Amino acid sequence: MGLFDFLFGNKTKKIEDFKSRGAIIVDVRSKGEYESGAIPGSKNIPLQKISSKMGEIKKWDKPVITCCASGMRSASAATILKSSGVEAMNGGGWFSLSQKL
Template sequence: MLKILKKLFNSNPEPDYSELLKNNGIILDVRTKNEYAIGHIKGSKNIPLNSLTTHHSKLTKKDQPIITCCASGMRSANAKRILKNLGYTNVHNGGGWRKLHNKL
């Protein structure tokens, strides 16, 4: 019952991340270089949150699907906000990278 209620009242349902990737989407991991080196989703790009505003040009298209991830979802939420403010139009917070990896 709770699942049904969430589906009915959730104005921002979770996107199909696999489908976004099929449509030229990318995974942007905003953890530090050291955190990324310990483990990450294969094929993801690493731009640490603290350097995102200066290195966002590595993301080529402003309308390309971008799925942000980090350790728990806090930094990826901030990354989504930053990218939206920079004019990126198709940004999704994937949350923690391990949880996101399990959804792909």
């Protein structure tokens, strides 16, 4: 395990694990940002609506990978989801995440 993996975890392996368990990708950018380009099959739930959609998200009963433009909003979304009992991880920027999928 390299220093980077030790400090930040191996995101690619975690993404593979989540994918193998049917993870849902939630893009937390605005509707306009999402419509300008997104990961096929992802769901658009803007960050400010995550809390109000928690019941729906929990019903999926799947791990969630969050993404946004750079990884800042998706980090916040993943924290909110985890604090509500949803298995979630920050996938970072949507374009970078799409390359890892």
